[in-house]
Every structure is written in structure tokens, then in C-alpha cells.
Amino acid sequence: MRTANKTKRLMPRKLVVRTNPHSIAAEQYRTIRTNINFSIPDLTSKIILFTSASKEEGKSTTAANMAIxxxxxxxxxxxxxxxxxxxTLFRTFQLVNNTGLSNLLLGKGNLKHSVKASGIPNLDLLMSGQIPPNPAELLESDILDELMGEMRELYDYVLVDSPPILSVTDAKILANRCDGTVLVVNTGKSEKVSVEKARDSLATAKAFILGVVLNNYPLTSENYYYHNYND
Structure with missing residues (x-):
């Protein structure tokens, strides 16, 4: 049983917008894209955080598909x-996680040489880098603000996949520095109390909550109608 669970954790995230670009799920990601642009229309460069209340709610999958x-x-x-x-990002895109954000926050290397090509036009990736003993302290450093300023000059959109907000303080630190935050909720799994606590934590961090993404939401007959119409 332990081996099976480990194998499941190592599986790449589902990039449905690549594997099935005309699916209902892919179109919903595009709808979210439109809603985000309407929510912060005045910014020429947008830094957006994706988080969840707890683990395994789909935030990393959502962030990767939204980036595409x-x-x-x-x-x-x-x-x-x-x-x-x-x-998890290095597994999603099947790359090596030898350098990345943690290295930059430690003052090692530079952004241009640390990003990796995703294989998808217009999309670059910045891995987490080697796991440090003090992630929260690194995120609170002034170096992060400098990095974000550099990112704004190089990119139109910067999407940040953070840890769950109720697990560690990292997401709160990041949410305070980003232009907007998307909270991902796993329909049928997430408890209402946890979602409310996550919302309150974001409010405490003075985050601008763009909205909530309901992951694994059951399809209705109307969804199927429009899917057939688009086909």
C-alpha cells in the first residue's frame, strides 16, 4: 500500500489544456483567465498567487493549466x-529541480539564468530549487521584492504556486506581495470550516482575493449541451 501511494504522489499533474484543449475543463480555465483579467484590468504585469486551504485540493494543477x-x-x-x-512543478514538466527560487532568495544566481523553458510557447518556469531549512524566512527577505520587480519587467503574467495557507505561513507572506490570490477548493473534499479559515487568513494578510476555483465540480446536463455545441 505504501508503494502505491508513493507512486501516486510522483505522477505528473494533468495538463488538460494541452492533452484535451477543447474539453469542458480546458474552457473553464480560459473562463477563469478572462475573469482574472477583468478583476485587475489596470495592471500591465500581473502577479497572481494560487493556494488552497489544505493539501491535495488541486492548486498546483490549476496553476499549471492557468499558466498555459x-x-x-x-x-x-x-x-x-x-x-x-x-x-511538484519539476515533475509536472518533467524537468530537474537543481536550482530555482530558493537559490535566488539565498542570493545565488540570477533570474534569467534560473528560469527553464517549458516546451510551450511564451511559458517559462522557475522551480522551487533545493529545499531550504527556512522557507518562510527566505520569503520575508527584501530579495523577494527585488525579484518580483524584475519579473514584472520580463513577464506579463507571473503565476505563483504556494503551499496550502492553513499548513504554513508561506502563502500568507506571498499573498501580501501578489496582486491577487486565487483560492482552490476541492469540491466534495474541502470542509466549509477550512475554506472559511483560509479566507480569513488571506484577509489577515491583506490579500486581494480574486475568487475561488471549485475543483472537481460535477458536470450538469447544461455543461454537456454547451460542450456539444462547441464541437
């Missing part, structure tokens, strides 16, 4: 794995 749909518009996009405790 933003890149589809021809904009320059950077996807960052800011989970320096349990990184």
Missing part, C-alpha cells in the same frame, strides 16, 4: 513553484 492558457494569448508568462517544502 495565459501563454496561449501570446503573453509572456512565468510559472513559479514557491512551495519550497513539497515542490
Amino acid at each position: 492558457v495565459f501563454a496561449e494569448t501570446g503573453k509572456r508568462v512565468l510559472l513559479i513553484d514557491a512551495d519550497m517544502r513539497r515542490p
Whole structure:
């Protein structure tokens, strides 16, 4: 049983917008893209955080798919794995996590040489880097503000995948520095109390909550109608 669970954790995230670009799920990611642009229309460069109340709610999958749909518009996009405790981005895109955000926050290397090509036009990736002993302290450093300033000059969209907000303080630190935050909720799994606590934590961090993404939401007959119509 332990082996099976470990194998499941190591599986890559589902990039449905690549594998099935005309699916209902892919279109919903594009709808979220439109809603985000309407929510913060005045910013020429947008830094957006994706988090959840607890683990395994789909925030990393959501962030990766959203990065792709933003890149589809021809904009320059950077996807960052800011989970320096349990990184997953390198597995999603099948790359090596030898350097990344943690290294930059320690003053090692520079942004241009640390980002990796995703294989998708307009989309770059910044891995978490080697797991440090003090992720929260690194995120509170002035170096993060300098990095974000540099990112704004190089990219139109910067999407940040953070740890769950109720697990560690990292997400609160990041939410305070980002232009907006998206809270991902796993329908049928997330408890209402946890979601409310996550919302309150974001409010405490003075985060601008763009909205909530309901992951694994059951389809209705109306969804199927529009899917057939689009086909």
C-alpha cells in the first residue's frame, strides 16, 4: 500500500489544456483567465498567487493549466513553484529541480539564468530549487521584492504556486506581495470550516482575493449541451 501511494504522489499533474484543449475543463480555465483579467484590468504585469486551504485540493494543477492558457494569448508568462517544502512543478514538466527560487532568495544566481523553458510557447518556469531549512524566512527577505520587480519587467503574467495557507505561513507572506490570490477548493473534499479559515487568513494578510476555483465540480446536463455545441 505504501508503494502505491508513493507512486501516486510522483505522477505528473494533468495538463488538460494541452492533452484535451477543447474539453469542458480546458474552457473553464480560459473562463477563469478572462475573469482574472477583468478583476485587475489596470495592471500591465500581473502577479497572481494560487493556494488552497489544505493539501491535495488541486492548486498546483490549476496553476499549471492557468499558466498555459495565459501563454496561449501570446503573453509572456512565468510559472513559479514557491512551495519550497513539497515542490511538484519539476515533475509536472518533467524537468530537474537543481536550482530555482530558493537559490535566488539565498542570493545565488540570477533570474534569467534560473528560469527553464517549458516546451510551450511564451511559458517559462522557475522551480522551487533545493529545499531550504527556512522557507518562510527566505520569503520575508527584501530579495523577494527585488525579484518580483524584475519579473514584472520580463513577464506579463507571473503565476505563483504556494503551499496550502492553513499548513504554513508561506502563502500568507506571498499573498501580501501578489496582486491577487486565487483560492482552490476541492469540491466534495474541502470542509466549509477550512475554506472559511483560509479566507480569513488571506484577509489577515491583506490579500486581494480574486475568487475561488471549485475543483472537481460535477458536470450538469447544461455543461454537456454547451460542450456539444462547441464541437
